[in-house]
Amino acid sequence: MNEQPAILRPETLLEEFKKIGVTHIITIPDSETNYLYELMEEQDWLDVIPVSREGESMSVALGLNVAGKIPVVLIQNTGMLESGDSIRGMALDTGFPLLMVVGYRGWTRKGKTPDSAATYTEPFLNAFRINYYLVEQNDDGPRISEAYEESVATKKPVVVLIGDEYHGWNR
Amino acid sequence: MIEAKKIFEAFQKHRDNAIVHVQGTSGYHWNDITTNPNRDINFDDAMGQSTSAVFGLALGLENEKIVHFDTEGALLMNLGVLASIAGKRPKNFVHFLLDNECYATTGGQPVPNAEYIDYAQMAAAAGYSSTYNFTNLEELTTSMEEIMNTEGPVFVAIKINPEIENLPMGLRENHHTRSILQTINDLRKELNIKS
Numbered sequence: 001m002n003e004q005p006a007i008l009r010p011e012t013l014l015e016e017f018k019k020i021g022v023t024h025i026i027t028i029p030d031s032e033t034n035y036l037y038e039l040m041e042e043q044d045w046l047d048v049i050p051v052s053r054e055g056e057s058m059s060v061a062l063g064l065n066v067a068g069k070i071p072v073v074l075i076q077n078t079g080m081l082e083s084g085d086s087i088r089g090m091a092l093d094t095g096f097p098l099l100m101v102v103g104y105r106g107w108t109r110k111g112k113t114p115d116s117a118a119t120y121t122e123p124f125l126n127a128f129r130i131n132y133y134l135v136e137q138n139d140d141g142p143r144i145s146e147a148y149e150e151s152v153a154t155k156k157p158v159v160v161l162i163g164d165e166y167h168g169w170n171r
Numbered sequence: 172m173i174e175a176k177k178i179f180e181a182f183q184k185h186r187d188n189a190i191v192h193v194q195g196t197s198g199y200h201w202n203d204i205t206t207n208p209n210r211d212i213n214f215d216d217a218m219g220q221s222t223s224a225v226f227g228l229a230l231g232l233e234n235e236k237i238v239h240f241d242t243e244g245a246l247l248m249n250l251g252v253l254a255s256i257a258g259k260r261p262k263n264f265v266h267f268l269l270d271n272e273c274y275a276t277t278g279g280q281p282v283p284n285a286e287y288i289d290y291a292q293m294a295a296a297a298g299y300s301s302t303y304n305f306t307n308l309e310e311l312t313t314s315m316e317e318i319m320n321t322e323g324p325v326f327v328a329i330k331i332n333p334e335i336e337n338l339p340m341g342l343r344e345n346h347h348t349r350s351i352l353q354t355i356n357d358l359r360k361e362l363n364i365k366s
Contacts, residue, residue: 052251063227068364
C-alpha cells in the first residue's frame with residue numbers, strides 16, 4: 001500500500017504564494033527546501049530574505065507588514081521551537097496576519113516518530129494557541145491560501161506544517 | 172563615554188524626514204527631543220528582535236531613511252542580524268549602537284566581555300558598507316552629517332554613559348508615550364499605508 005500517494009511539488013507552494021500576493025519570503029534554507037529556495041530566487045515578484053536565526057523571521061515579517069508588504073515565514077520546526085519568544089512578542093502581541101510555512105521534520109503518517117522535533121511541534125503550537133494545517137501533497141495546496149486567509153481574518157499567525165515525509169522538496 | 176541625550180540632540184539636527192526607532196534605557200531621551208513623533212516607531216521587545224523588525228521595515232520602505240538606535244545587550248542576543256542586514260544591503264538603513272557596556276535595565280551588570288568588544292569591527296566584518304566608532308561627542312557631532320548621507324547599511328558604535336535602573340519594574344516610570352500598536356498605526360497613517 002502506498003502511504004503517500006502523491007508528492008508535494010515546490011511549484012505548488014510557489015503557486016499558492018503568488019495567489020496570495022506574497023511579496024517577501026523570510027527563510028533559513030534547509031536541505032529539504034533547497035529546490036524551493038532556488039525556484040523562489042528565480043521569481044521577479046518575490047524577494048527572498050535569508051536570516052541567520054529563525055527567531056529573526058517573525059520580526060523581519062513584522063517590519064515588512066508595517067510597511068504594507070505581505071511576508072511569509074518559511075522555516076523548519078526545529079527553528080520554530082527555538083523562536084518562541086519572537087512568536088510571542090513580535091507576532092502574537094503585535095497582532096498582524098502572518099503565514100508561517102514550517103517544515104515538519106520527523107513527521108510520519110504512522111503517528112510514531114523517533115524525532116523529538118516532531119513530538120513537540122504540535123504541542124508547541126497548541127501552547128501558543130496558534131492554529132495549523134497539514135500539507136503533505138499537491139492536492140493539499142489550497143490549504144495554504146486558506147491558512148493565509150485565516151491569518152488575515154484573525155490577525156494572528158497561522159502555520160502550515162509541511163509533512164512531506166519521503167520526498168522532500170527537491171523533486 | 173558620551174551622554175546619550177547629547178547624541179540624540181546631535182542626531183536630531185540631521186534627522187530630516189527619517190523614520191526612527193530607539194530602544195534601551197538611554198533611548199527614553201529621544202521622547203524629549205523628537206520633533207516628528209509620527210515618524211518614530213516602537214517595536215520595543217526582548218531578545219534583540221527589534222533590530223530585525225527595523226531591518227524588515229527598511230526593506231519594505233526602500234524610499235525612506237530608516238534609523239535604528241540599538242544597544243549592545245540587545246545586539247548580543249541577536250548577533251546574527253548583522254549578517255542578515257549586510258546580506259540584503261539596505262541602502263536606506265543607519266544602525267547606531269549605544270554601548271554602555273552593561274544591562275542598564277536590570278541593574279547594570281556587565282555584558283559579556285564588555286570593555287573589549289569592537290562592535291563596529293564586527294559589523295564591518297559582517298559586510299556593512301560603512302562603519303564608525305566614537306567615544307568623543309565632538310567627533311560624533313562633526314561626523315553626523317556624513318553618517319546620514321552615507322549609503323547604507325551604515326553602522327555607528329558609540330560608547331555611552333550607563334543610565335542604570337534599579338527600581339523593581341512595577342515602580343518604574345513608564346517612558347512610553349504611545350503603545351507599540353499606536354506607533355505602528357501612526358506611522359502607517361503618516362505614510363498612507365493601509366493596515
